[in-house]
Every structure is written in structure tokens, then in C-alpha cells.
Amino acid sequence: MQTANADNFFRTENDIAKSNVQALKSEQIRAESNTIPLKGKIISFVVENDHAWTAESGAVARKVSLEDGKTLQLFKGHSGPVTSIQIYNNFLITGSWDKTIKIWDTTTKELVSDTDAHIDFVKCLLVISSLEILVSGSSDKTIRIWDLRFQSKAPLRLLHVASGHTRPVECLAYDPQREELYSGDSMGRIKIWKLERDEDASTCRITVLGENQRHRTGVNELVSTRDGLWSASTDCTVIFHRHASPEQPVIIKHEHPVKCISLLPVQESDMLLFTGSQEKIHTFDVSTVGHEEVELLGQTEAHSLDINSIGIWYHGSQSTHAYRQQDVTIITSSLDGMLRKWKIDQLLSPQPVPAPSHKPLKQSILTRDEERELEELLESD
Numbered sequence: 001m002q003t004a005n006a007d008n009f010f011r012t013e014n015d016i017a018k019s020n021v022q023a024l025k026s027e028q029i030r031a032e033s034n035t036i037p038l039k040g041k042i043i044s045f046v047v048e049n050d051h052a053w054t055a056e057s058g059a060v061a062r063k064v065s066l067e068d069g070k071t072l073q074l075f076k077g078h079s080g081p082v083t084s085i086q087i088y089n090n091f092l093i094t095g096s097w098d099k100t101i102k103i104w105d106t107t108t109k110e111l112v113s114d115t116d117a118h119i120d121f122v123k124c125l126l127v128i129s130s131l132e133i134l135v136s137g138s139s140d141k142t143i144r145i146w147d148l149r150f151q152s153k154a155p156l157r158l159l160h161v162a163s164g165h166t167r168p169v170e171c172l173a174y175d176p177q178r179e180e181l182y183s184g185d186s187m188g189r190i191k192i193w194k195l196e197r198d199e200d201a202s203t204c205r206i207t208v209l210g211e212n213q214r215h216r217t218g219v220n221e222l223v224s225t226r227d228g229l230w231s232a233s234t235d236c237t238v239i240f241h242r243h244a245s246p247e248q249p250v251i252i253k254h255e256h257p258v259k260c261i262s263l264l265p266v267q268e269s270d271m272l273l274f275t276g277s278q279e280k281i282h283t284f285d286v287s288t289v290g291h292e293e294v295e296l297l298g299q300t301e302a303h304s305l306d307i308n309s310i311g312i313w314y315h316g317s318q319s320t321h322a323y324r325q326q327d328v329t330i331i332t333s334s335l336d337g338m339l340r341k342w343k344i345d346q347l348l349s350p351q352p353v354p355a356p357s358h359k360p361l362k363q364s365i366l367t368r369d370e371e372r373e374l375e376e377l378l379e380s381d
Contacts, residue, residue: 026304026336034346036069036339038062045333047311048087052331052339055082061094063106064339066313066331075104077111084125086134088148095122095136101146101156115155117144126172128181131197133159133204135181137169143183143193145204159204164191173222173229178243180209182229184219190231190241214239214249221260230273232258238275240289250289254282262310264328272297274330274347276307281332283347298348303334313341 030037040056047053051072054062061082063073080097087093091112092104101122103113120139127134127148134146134156142163146156167187174181174195181193190212197204216235223230228242234257240250252273260276263286270287273294281302285295313329330342 022304022336026338029304029336029338029340032340034341036064036066036341038064038071038337038339041335041337042308042333042339043081043083043335044085044309045311045331045339046085046087047313047331050313050315052311052313053085053087053092054333054339055085055094057081057335059096059098061085061092061104063092066329066339066341069339073106073109075109077102077104077114080121083121083123086125086127088127088129088134093125093127093134095125097121099138101125101134101136103150103156112152113150113154113156115146117146117156118142121168123168123170124172126174126181128174128176128195130176131195131204132201133195133197135172135174137172137183139168141165141168141185143169143172143181143206145195145206147201147204149201160206162193162206162208164193164208165189170219171222173224175224175229177226180224181206182222182224184215184222184231186218188215188217188219188233188235189213190215190219190222190229212241214241214251220258223261223263225263230261230263232261232275234258236277238273240286242290245290248290250294252284252294259306259308260310262312262330264312264330272344274310276302276310276332278306279303279334281307281310281330281342281347300342300347302332302340302342303336303338305334305336307332307334309333 029035040058043055045052045054050066052064052066059078061075078096078098082094082096084095090106092106094102099118101115101117105112118138118140122138124137132148134148136144142161145160147159150156165185167185169183169185171184181195184190192209194207194209215233218234219231221232228240231239236254238252238258254277256278258275258277262274264272273284273286275282281300283298285297311331313331315327332340
């Protein structure tokens, strides 16, 4: 006897049931007023002014209005999923599975620089404006430093290659006060680097200062603050590595792998931490982290698939100091193809997601090849 769909041949009844529940949940979320549905599957995004810039699995980058959800610009040119995205002045910078870094003029949408950057997937990008450099991390296990003083239509100039990692480089962060670069890989190692650019800006030296191995497996995101480094990992933890007490890290445990984190200064000494673990947003008060127990303030069912990026939208402002609650929105994304907008109150007093109703489903089951590709986007190489 043959199955109606050959792609379901190796799928268990539990797998199919789970897919059906996810599809129903996705339909409900799509109808919510705080949802911006997109045609592509979002891998990562950044918020700039009143816009989200998304990197998507369909080999495109997109500029989306956070006010009305409309797509304002679409950037096509990559031949593989766009994994990482940065904004630098009036330029959009994208990295992709096609191993290239592309730079686009955001005014004209013109491609102004195209660089064969790595010998394997580009996994992460970081602009360091003060040094006028771009840092890229890759599945080829290297970190590369690029000169952002580029000439139009010319590839970026490579300033340095660092080869200290033994597994794919997943994420990057920078501390401008300490002039330290941090990189995390799929084995759980975090490396600390010193960055120095010569006065004539012709070269940029990078030297390793140390290594942190507190995570048991892949590091998915790094965020640098004045007091230390925050890291999110597939080992189901978020760790705060304090500069003042490096041997006494603060570990925040989750039930499931943590894909992304974001920090929001509330007042001069107060801080909220948002984490994305499976489909949930977790909100913590970390104002007294290291001195008192971290308090979980809320858990919110946010998406139908794993959350992969969290950003903060400061309405009409780029301030990252104390906020007025009405002027700040938390933005989340997922491979379910949706951006969602959250007020702080929603995450502190979350409403439960209604149980999916058992109505007939539209046929939207992915092929095995498509599922495998999306799994690879979530997992380390």
C-alpha cells in the first residue's frame, strides 16, 4: 500500500500531529493584531529607527515598516539563505550561505559591493563603527576583519583572518570600553580577542586574550554590556560572565535550548532580560544579577516555531538608556515567517494562547528536503 504523500512516508503519526498543531497555531498567530506576517522565513533581523531589516531563508533581505507591517524594500542577489544582517550608515550589509558578503545602498537599492568572503557559510556579521570595520564569522571556523572604507563596485578589503576556533563561529559581540571582541562557536567555546587598528587604518590586528568554556554546547548569541558578557546556548542556559568576578558566572537555566537574548535598560541601574527558548519569550528582572536571585517575571507563548531573534524598537529614538514604557516595543521573529510586536506589559502579564481548534487544515506540509534545510538553519553545522 502506498501513502498519499511520499514525503510523509518516514514521518510518525506524532510528527504529523505536531505539524498539524503548529499549522493551526500559526494561523491563529497570523490573525493577531501584533503580528507582521512575511512571505519568507526569517533567520535574523535588526531594528533601525522604525523599521525591521530581515535576513530570510529565501535568499532575500527585506525592509519592513514596524508601524504598518508593509514591505518597503526587497534586496535580491544572494544565491542561498541570508543568515545575517547589519546596518552601517546608509548601507545594508548581508551575509549568506552562498559564502558572500554583499553591501547595498539603502536609498537606491543598488548593490555597491560583493565579496567572496569565506570558504563556507557566513554565519554572523558585526559592524564596529568606531573602527570602521566589519567582522564576519563562518562555518569555515574563521573570523575575518574587513575594511568598511570600501570603494563602490569593489570587494571589501580583508584586513585580518583569525583562526582560533575549531568549530563554526555562530555569533559575535564587541565591548567598546575594553576594546574586546567576543566570538562564540557551535562547541560552546567563547573566545576573547583584542582589536587594534593602526593609526593610518591600513591594518587591524587581532590577538586572542583568553577563552571561556562554561557552555557544554553551541553558543547562539552574545550580548556585551558595561558589566559583563551575556551568552545564550543550546545547553539550555543563559550565562552572565561578570567582568568584576570572572570566576563567579551567573547561570540562568531554561527547560529548552536558548536561541536568542536581548537586554533592556529600565532605569539607571535596572535591567530586563528577554530570552527566546522554543516558542516562548521569557522575561527576567536582572537588575541585581550577581547579588540576588534572578526573578522570572513572565513566560509568553509567542510563535508556532522556535524564536530565533529578539530586538528592541525605541519609537522615534535610538536611546538605549532608561525608557518610557509606551515608547518601547519588543520585536521577535521565528521560522514561522512572522515578526511579532510586544508591549512590556504583555510580557509581564502574558495571556495564554488559545488551544487550537480542530478544523480542516490547508495542505502546507514541507517536503523532507525543506524540513532538513530549516533544521540546519536552527542547528549548528
